[in-house]
Amino acid sequence: MQISCIKQLAENYTIEQLREAEECLMEEKALPFPVSGESDCEQMTHILAAIEILELKASSGQELRMCIREFSQRVRTSISS
Secondary structure, eight states, rough: OHHHHHHHHHHOOOOHHHHHHHHHTTOOOOOOSOOOOSSHHHHHHHHHHHHHHHHHHHHOOOOOHHHHHHHHHHHHHHHOO
């Protein structure tokens, strides 16, 4: 998981576009836009994280950078537990 890739997706695509990319990966179709990652799993992780961040932004009204920070902290906490 690379936060820079997730940030790029969250900055450049809508939730709907990201869900379309998620669907393409699940159906083993070509992605509608480039997604960084060495495997389908890593690409899916980046897409799902960007969706989660954009949903947090929409529900909380926070700036994107704050939502990314909150997401990153949750991931770090879950890994260290």
